[in-house]
Amino acid sequence: MCEPQHGSNLIWTVVTGGSKLSFWRMSAVSLMQSDEFRSRVQEWVRSIEERTNYHSLDLGNGTIIEGVISVDALRSRLHDLEVPESLEGRRVLDVGAASGWNSFELERRGAEVVAIDCVAYEEFRYASSLLNSTVDYRMVDVDEISPELLGTFDIVLFLGVLYHLRHPLLALEKLCAVTREVAFVESFVTDSLMSPSGQTSMEFYEIDELGGQIDNWFGPTTACLVALCRSAGFATVQLQYSQGGRAGLICRRKWEAAPSAPEETAPHLISAVNNRTNQSTFHRGLDEYICLYFRFDNPLRRQDLLIEVSGYGIAPLTVTSHSPGEWQANSKLPPGLTIGEHSVRIRTVRSMFSGSYTVQMLESASSADPLVFRSASVLSAEPVELFRVVNSKDETSVFQGHRAERLSAFFTTAEKHLKQHTVLTECAGTPIDIELVIELGGGTWQINAKLPRSLRAGFHTVRVRTANSDYSEARIIQIQEPMT
Secondary structure, eight states, X not given: OOOOOTTSSOSEEEEETTEXXXXXXXXXXXXXXXXXXXXXXXHHHHHHHTTOEEEOEEOSSSOEEOEEEOHHHHHHHHHHTTOOSOOTTOEEEEETOTTOHHHHHHHHTTOEEEEEESSOOHHXXXXXXXXXXXOEEEEOOGGGOOHHHHOOEEEEEEESOGGGOSOHHHHHHHHHHTEEEEEEEXXXXXXXXXXXXXXXXXXXXXXXXXTTOTTOOEEEOHHHHHHHHHHTTOSEEEEEEEETTEEEEEEESSOXXXXXXXXXXXXXXXXXXXXXXXXXXXXXXXXXXXXXXXXOOSOOOGGGEEEEETTEEEOXXXXXXXXXXXXXXXXXXXXXXXXXXEEEEEEETTSOOOOOEEEEEESOGGGOOOOOOOOOSSOOSOOOEEEEXXXXXXXXXXXOOOTTOOEEEEEEOSOOSOOGGGEEEEETXXXXXXXXXXXXXXXXXXXXXXXXXXXXXXXXXXXXXXXXXOOOOOEXXXXXXOOO
């Protein structure tokens, strides 16, 4: 696709061999429908097919192998994106490496570079041999990108690739999963010939509507490109430029450091659970969301809450208050989490982080270990003090038989680190499944459980025990209608 001429006042420049064609202030639609634009793009494509290099290549001794894009334009793009000059000790992935100028330049800056593309560029291998390069050059499609295949990287370059992909959001999620710190994303956009429109939309090109190329699939607006990167899992997305039909972004995986002099008390994180199961287990590859329940006494906007999972930031999708000081936030989990346990914590833009809550990532839903209660052979703890049992919907002790109702039981105990499989609740003498165990603080706990459908209308006893203690005293609930 066409490349920008950074640092010039041109709106768009198509570079073809040694010639240039400038398109001035035209709308995106008129530009793409222009016969002249289409013919110039096709001429540019033919020049590459005739073995004109895509990138110009600087061999470092004053010798430059000329290509479609000049060294100055390539260098200017890295400058505009604020790619660091020194990359000593950093591991870098160059996605869509093409002729390799970016890969060799970042290696020159001290990085350990992995370069991938879906096809082999002859000039890449030729320049690599002349430069005595150690860049790890691989044929890998964007659809194949994963931490298992490539590992993870401090820095990722994703320049001029997105609009060539049939699944752009999925591609950005894969990109995020292998990024430890920052990804630099550059793409064609539809709305920056004059100035960004602010609209969050994306055009789809079924065949060759964009420049006569069949591998151009999508054209996002600038705002859409930014939103896609945020939705893919990057904590912050900074727009560097949008001009000449191109936009460049800096996408970071971590929040800025918490304030040294916080203006607010940190939120109190109560629990973090799967939106589908109400349990603290999640499954790789599924479209699950994390629900966070927390206490916070001040007013709170969605953009003021920062979520962190094992060091990676993720923005909330919703933040709502159910009652004064009681809050819920929903978000996706950051891409690339490994199998095992992960620490979740939250803060506001003006506070330090909360305490942490542990969740677990599993390979699949079928790989979950059954949460089976097993009593200790010797009961070493005093029975819990069960002081309240209510319907989660209306906080009364009466159950109407609605599917959404949950039994919420509140108790105190000196025990620590209670989990679903170390607490048991029974109703009318029958054990019932616990969905959620919450530490409220000060030795107070809450459990939520779903009542079985087999319970008949009438009054029933509820008791709670732990693996190390016997049952509590009973509390009474009333079921007016059987569970439906």
